Amino acid sequence: QVQLVESGGGLVQTGGSLRLSCAASGSTSGISVMRWHRQAPGKQRELVATILRNIAIVTYADSVKGRFTISRDNAKNTVYLQMNSLSPEDTGVYSCNFRIGPVEYWGQGTQVTVSS
Numbered sequence: 001q002v003q004l005v006e007s008g009g010g011l012v013q014t015g016g017s018l019r020l021s022c023a024a025s026g027s028t029s030g031i032s033v034m035r036w037h038r039q040a041p042g043k044q045r046e047l048v049a050t051i052l053r054n055i056a057i058v059t060y061a062d063s064v065k066g067r068f069t070i071s072r073d074n075a076k077n078t079v080y081l082q083m084n085s086l087s088p089e090d091t092g093v094y095s096c097n098f099r100i101g102p103v104e105y106w107g108q109g110t111q112v113t114v115s116s
Contacts, residue, residue, distance in 0.1 A: 001026045001027050002024060002025070002026040002027055002028065002098075002100060002103075002105045003024070003025050003026050003105075004022055004023070004024050004096050004097075004098060004105055004106060004107035004108075005022065005023055005025075005107055005108070006020060006021065006022045006094065006095065006096055006107045006108065006109060006110040007020070007021050007022075007023075007110060008020040008021050008110060009094060009110030009111045009112045010111075010112070010113070011113045011114075011115060012086055012112075012113070012114055012115070013114070013115055014086065014087055014088065014114060014115065014116055015085060015086065015087075016086050016114070017082070017083060017084045017085075017086065018083050018086065018112060019080060019081065019082045019083070020036070020080065020081040020083070020094055020096075020110060020112075021078055021079075021080050022034075022036075022078065022079045022080075022096030022107055023076065023077060023078045024077040024078070024098055024105070025077070027100070028077045028098075028100065029100075030100050030101045031053045031077065031098050031099070031100050032052070032053055032054070032099050032100070032101075033050060033051075033052060033053065033098065033099040034050070034051050034052075034053060034070075034072055034079040034096070034097075034098050034099075035047060035048075035049065035050045035051075035079075035096065035097045035098075036048045036049045036050075036070060036079070036081045036094060036095070036096055036097075037094070037095045037096075037097060038090075038092040038093065038094045038095070038112075039092050039093050039095075040089075040091060040092035041092070043092075045095075046061060046063075047061060048060070048061050048064055048068065048081070048094070049061070049064065049068060049070035049081060050070070051070045051071065051072055051079065053072065053074060056071070056072070058070050063089075064083075064090075067083065067084050067085045067086075068081060068082065068083050068084070069081070069082040069084075070082075079096055079098075081094070083112070086112075086114045087114055088114045088115070088116050089114075090112065090114050091112060091113050091114050092111075092112060093109040093110070093111055093112075094109060094110055094111075094112050095107050095108070095109040095110075
């Protein structure tokens with residue numbers, strides 16, 4: 001009923017930038033928290049950034065502070081992740097996750113590859 005779809009991933013050189021998008025559709029009333037996660041090969045999934053829906057309070061993982069920016073467009077039920085100064089260590093599958101009421105919903109993920 002609720003679907004999240006990420007877009008914007010791809011291949012980028014070290015030092016480059018990408019902007020990821022995640023759009024929700026379906027029964028989206030009640031979104032409270034919007035998050036981005038990533039998972040590199042052989043590593044645990046990492047929470048990258050969080051933003052509250054109703055007031056734009058944001059948090060970031062230490063590894064991305066100063067380089068990544070999370071934002072949202074509530075009218076479009078969309079969350080964004082602007083990624084700058086990318087390095088190979090940022091390579092992984094990036095997934096969005098929304099809390100809607102008491103339920104957590106997840107997107108399918110989008111691949112980000114940073115070449116050295």
